Amino acid sequence: MSSSASIKDVAAAAGVSVATVSRVLNSHPSVSPDARTRVLAAVESLGYRPNAVARSLRTDQTRTLGLVISDVLNPYFTELARSVEEEARALGYSVIIGNADERPDLQDHHVQNLLDRRIDGLLVSPTDGGSPLMLGAVRAGTPMVFVDRWIPGVDVPVVRSDGRAAIRDLVAHLHRLGHRRLAIIAGPAATTTGSERVDAFREALARYAIELPDAYIGQGDFQADSGRRVTEGFLDLPEPPDVVFAADNLMALGALDAVRARGLRVPHDIALAAFDDIPWFVHTDPPVTAIAQPTKDLGRAAVRALVDRIEGRVPESVTLPAHLVVRRSCGEPSGPRTSTERSTR
Amino acid sequence: MSSSASIKDVAAAAGVSVATVSRVLNSHPSVSPDARTRVLAAVESLGYRPNAVARSLRTDQTRTLGLVISDVLNPYFTELARSVEEEARALGYSVIIGNADERPDLQDHHVQNLLDRRIDGLLVSPTDGGSPLMLGAVRAGTPMVFVDRWIPGVDVPVVRSDGRAAIRDLVAHLHRLGHRRLAIIAGPAATTTGSERVDAFREALARYAIELPDAYIGQGDFQADSGRRVTEGFLDLPEPPDVVFAADNLMALGALDAVRARGLRVPHDIALAAFDDIPWFVHTDPPVTAIAQPTKDLGRAAVRALVDRIEGRVPESVTLPAHLVVRRSCGEPSGPRTSTERSTR
DNA sequence: CTGAAAGCGCTTACAG
DNA sequence: CTGAAAGCGCTTACAG
Numbered sequence: 091m092s093s094s095a096s097i098k099d100v101a102a103a104a105g106v107s108v109a110t111v112s113r114v115l116n117s118h119p120s121v122s123p124d125a126r127t128r129v130l131a132a133v134e135s136l137g138y139r140p141n142a143v144a145r146s147l148r149t150d151q152t153r154t155l156g157l158v159i160s161d162v163l164n165p166y167f168t169e170l171a172r173s174v175e176e177e178a179r180a181l182g183y184s185v186i187i188g189n190a191d192e193r194p195d196l197q198d199h200h201v202q203n204l205l206d207r208r209i210d211g212l213l214v215s216p217t218d219g220g221s222p223l224m225l226g227a228v229r230a231g232t233p234m235v236f237v238d239r240w241i242p243g244v245d246v247p248v249v250r251s252d253g254r255a256a257i258r259d260l261v262a263h264l265h266r267l268g269h270r271r272l273a274i275i276a277g278p279a280a281t282t283t284g285s286e287r288v289d290a291f292r293e294a295l296a297r298y299a300i301e302l303p304d305a306y307i308g309q310g311d312f313q314a315d316s317g318r319r320v321t322e323g324f325l326d327l328p329e330p331p332d333v334v335f336a337a338d339n340l341m342a343l344g345a346l347d348a349v350r351a352r353g354l355r356v357p358h359d360i361a362l363a364a365f366d367d368i369p370w371f372v373h374t375d376p377p378v379t380a381i382a383q384p385t386k387d388l389g390r391a392a393v394r395a396l397v398d399r400i401e402g403r404v405p406e407s408v409t410l411p412a413h414l415v416v417r418r419s420c421g422e423p424s425g426p427r428t429s430t431e432r433s434t435r
Numbered sequence: 436m437s438s439s440a441s442i443k444d445v446a447a448a449a450g451v452s453v454a455t456v457s458r459v460l461n462s463h464p465s466v467s468p469d470a471r472t473r474v475l476a477a478v479e480s481l482g483y484r485p486n487a488v489a490r491s492l493r494t495d496q497t498r499t500l501g502l503v504i505s506d507v508l509n510p511y512f513t514e515l516a517r518s519v520e521e522e523a524r525a526l527g528y529s530v531i532i533g534n535a536d537e538r539p540d541l542q543d544h545h546v547q548n549l550l551d552r553r554i555d556g557l558l559v560s561p562t563d564g565g566s567p568l569m570l571g572a573v574r575a576g577t578p579m580v581f582v583d584r585w586i587p588g589v590d591v592p593v594v595r596s597d598g599r600a601a602i603r604d605l606v607a608h609l610h611r612l613g614h615r616r617l618a619i620i621a622g623p624a625a626t627t628t629g630s631e632r633v634d635a636f637r638e639a640l641a642r643y644a645i646e647l648p649d650a651y652i653g654q655g656d657f658q659a660d661s662g663r664r665v666t667e668g669f670l671d672l673p674e675p676p677d678v679v680f681a682a683d684n685l686m687a688l689g690a691l692d693a694v695r696a697r698g699l700r701v702p703h704d705i706a707l708a709a710f711d712d713i714p715w716f717v718h719t720d721p722p723v724t725a726i727a728q729p730t731k732d733l734g735r736a737a738v739r740a741l742v743d744r745i746e747g748r749v750p751e752s753v754t755l756p757a758h759l760v761v762r763r764s765c766g767e768p769s770g771p772r773t774s775t776e777r778s779t780r
Numbered sequence: 781c782t783g784a785a786a787g788c789g790c791t792t793a794c795a796g
Numbered sequence: 797c798t799g800a801a802a803g804c805g806c807t808t809a810c811a812g
Contacts, residue, residue: 094575096789107799112791120797137571142551143497144789146488147804162517165510172507175534184548186531189520203529206487226482230439314714346718369659373691375720441805452783457807465781489805492788 095136103132115140146208155396156204158188158197158214160239160281160312164340166366166385167215170238173389174213181397183210192278192311194218201227211396215239218280233399237392239282247405249392250282251383251412253365254290259414260363260381261294264333267421269361273306273331275320275341284312287337287365306331310341317344325352325360333361333420339368342378361420365412377417384410440481448477460485491553500741501549503533503542503559505584505626505657509685511711511730512560515583518734519558526742528555537623537656539563546572556741560584563625578744582737584627592750594737595627596728596757598710599635604759605708605726606639609678612766614706618651618676620665620686629657632682632710651676655686662689670697670705678706678765684713687723706765710757722762729755 101108106125113121114129121129132138146152155178159167171187178185186209188200197217201224204212211233216224220241228234228244240248264272274291277284292302305327308320317336321344324330336342342364349356356362356376364371367382387410395405442460446453451470458466459474466474477483491497500523504512516532523530531554533545542562546569549557556578561569565586573579573589585593609617619636622629637647650672653665662681666689669676681687687709694701701707701721709716712727736753744750 098789108790109792109799109801110797113798116791118792122797125797139547139551141492141553141789143488143491143553144804145791147486147492147788147806148790148792150804152488162513163510165508168507168513172534179544184531184552186529189517199524202484206484207529208486208488343714343718350718369688370715370719373688373695373720374715374718375722377720443805453806454783454785454808455781458782461807463808467781470781486805489788490807492790492804493806493808495788 094141095138097138097140099136100129100132100138103136104128150208151210152208153183154207154209155183155185155393156188156200156207156209156212156214157185158190158200158204158212160190160192160197160215160217161340162187162189164312164338164366165368165370166339166383167238169385170215170389173386174237174393177390177393178397181393183393183397190217192217192313194221197221198223205232211235211400213237213392213396216241216281218278220244233396235392235396235399235405237388242282247395247399247407249388249395249408251388251410253287253381253383253412254293256381256412256414257287257290258294258297260335260379261291261298263379263414263416264361264363264420265298265300267361269332269420270300271306271329271331272300272302272333272335273308273324274302275308275310275317275334275336275345277310277312277337277341279309281312284337291335310337310344312338312340314340314344314347317341318348319344321345321348325349325354330360333363336362336364339364339366339371339380342380346374356419357421363420367415371415371417374419376419378419379417380415381412382415383412439486440483441486442483444481445474445477445483448481449473495553496555497553498528499552499554500528500530500738501533501545501552501554501557501559502530503535503545503549503557505535505537505542505560505562506685507532507534509657509683509711510713510715511684511728512583514730515560515734518731519582519738522735522738523742526738528738528742530558535562537562537658539566542566543568550577556580556745558582558737558741561586561626563623565589578741580737580741580744580750582733587627592740592744592752594733594740594753596733596755598632598726598728598757599638601726601757601759602632602635603639603642605680605724606636606643608724608759608761609706609708609765610643610645612706614677614765615645616651616674616676617645617647617678617680618653618669619647620653620655620662620679620681620690622655622657622682622686624654626657629682636680655682655689657683657685659685659689659692662686663693664689666690666693670694670699675705678708681707681709684709684711684716684725687725691719701764702766708765712760716760716762719764721764723764724762725760726757727760728757 097108097111101111111129114126175185190197194217198221215238234246236248276288279285310316310320364380367380371378391408399405442453442456446456456474459471520530535542539562543566560583579591581593621633624630655661655665709725712725716723740750
């Protein structure tokens with residue numbers, strides 16, 4: 091219960107002023123070797139650790155980044171969060187994660203909390219089109235970078251991956267396998283990834299003169315339950331689709347649940363593909379064809395952009411390509427169904 | 436770039452002293468209705484938000500909890516972290532997560548960082564037997580609670596689940612299916628969950644007069660790669676096991692990778708079971724039999740214990756039971772192999 | 781009910 | 797190279 095030593099205690103023990111202690115702690119050049127030695131000895135023997143709270147108040151920097159993501163339980167965001175933390179640590183920053191759970195109100199709660207704690211910068215993957223709070227923070231000059239999703243019309247660097255080419259590849263793959271009735275489980279239209287993936291899908295279909303009727307666009311929210319619900323709707327259609335493309339991996343999980351609950355089989359009865367690849371997709375029944383993002387690189391790039399901004403350099407937006415990973419959930423890649431265990435990648 | 440308003444600005448705008456502003460902000464009873472109204476109006480019009488850093492320095496509390504877990508990428512810990520954050524938020528605390536990645540040095544880094552930031556209390560799932568830093572923090576009186584894993588001989592409340600009964604059920608299930616050569620992929624012996632699960636497994640086997648030879652104990656580290664490596668070793672044995680029980684879900688993933696790489700089939704060639712259940716296990720090929728922990732409840736209980744400790748009440752250790760979820764990865768539950776899609780739970 | 785003042789633990793011009 | 801002093805933005809006895 092020994093309340094920890096303060097800089098005063100160290101100064102007293104070393105026989106110097108607190109200013110000198112502070113200088114050696116911050117490796118300020120003008121300290122005599124003798125003073126330095128005595129201070130270091132005192133620090134050691136007292137087990138002194140500077141109070142980061144006091145330092146932050148004084149210097150007006152917390153060396154902390156805030157990360158507000160849509161859903162920690164989504165393996166994509168978990169990996170993103172991990173990569174963010176690693177890069178931040180390498181650059182001398184800590185990160186506080188806020189989980190918005192796809193709820194704008196929770197997102198605002200976390201943004202406000204992070205701002206109150208005076209984080210040096212904010213990384214956010216917005217759940218919606220931008221609340222007054224978020225827009226206010228941007229206007230107030232809070233260093234910010236959007237990652238994965240962004241808010242159109244707001245002047246903030248964006249680090250994301252472009253899935254258009256991969257979605258074209260996916261549609262080509264599906265078309266080659268003979269699928270013509272293609273449906274999508276979309277994310278919320280208020281998110282960029284929600285609307286972009288639908289747009290890219292529609293454009294890719296157009297190349298084959300295939301329409302994307304409204305009945306084949308299911309409105310999900312990036313969480314498993316919505317994937318389940320939407321898929322049930324598709325299966326109830328007079329003319330169900332041949333393929334369901336889930337705009338994220340959790341909705342794909344929900345789709346699998348729904349298909350299985352009906353006693354149907356993938357890809358025999360209905361094919362499935364997902365945006366965002368995860369390790370488990372190799373082992374699902376069947377292995378799931380997915381579009382993989384360079385998640386680690388995105389996290390790293392986002393932190394670098396934010397730290398550039400914080401430290402007065404010019405941050406850059408970054409767009410990295412995603413790529414298609416073909417497995418067996420849309421049918422056998424070649425000819426009639428065989429038992430080949432093909433693992434592309 | 437408007438540097439945010441301070442309490443002084445509010446006081447000036449409201450025509451009162453900063454003390455009065457502070458009082459209304461902290462809902463101190465003795466403030467006149469008139470003063471309160473003027474302060475609130477000033478707060479509103481200036482968009483004032485108290486500086487949490489300054490408040491923390493003054494009150495010596497940050498309303499922040501630290502959570503140091505072994506591996507965020509492990510879905511079990513992700514769910515635990517989420518539950519911890521939810522309960523903490525409900526009680527008015529924020530949480531900073533440190534990811535130790537099963538490395539004692541990283542664990543120490545995070546503990547030190549959290550301590551420097553003066554978190555009010557620490558929740559930890561220790562990666563090892565306890566570093567001098569961790570033991571020192573306990574001795575210094577840092578409010579602490581262990582969750583999932585703990586350090587023997589250290590007087591800190593523990594919130595965890597007891598897998599013994601579930602492991603007995605698992606072994607009974609395996610025995611009933613005719614399996615006699617049972618192997619385990621263990622976690623690090625330095626962790627309690629690492630050693631306990633092996634002990635419980637050995638004890639359960641003893642009830643059937645089955646030995647657990649050293650060759651059937653593979654040393655893993657709770658991460659996927661080790662599960663892969665250990666499983667390869669098992670398969671190379673002159674007499675490979677009938678069943679592999681992975682002590683966590685990531686090592687089970689690695690085991691599946693290894694089995695598939697050999698072109699073998701679960702459960703036909705080798706059966707598989709895992710500690711820690713995850714949603715994907717329903718959809719793997721085959722669905723994986725697993726032991727499920729009440730993860731959400733553990734997170735909640737851990738936060739409550741820690742907050743009890745922080746706020747001067749007496750914290751209690753909590754042990755919750757885990758339970759077996761039978762699926763198809765150990766063979767058909769009844770009679771010869773059928774195609775029944777049984778989903779227990 | 782209210783304000784002036786001290787103080788939380790630091791850092792940093794300023795003067796020497 | 798060093799120390800005294802101011803100040804970061806709050807809270808809280810203390811006195812009135």
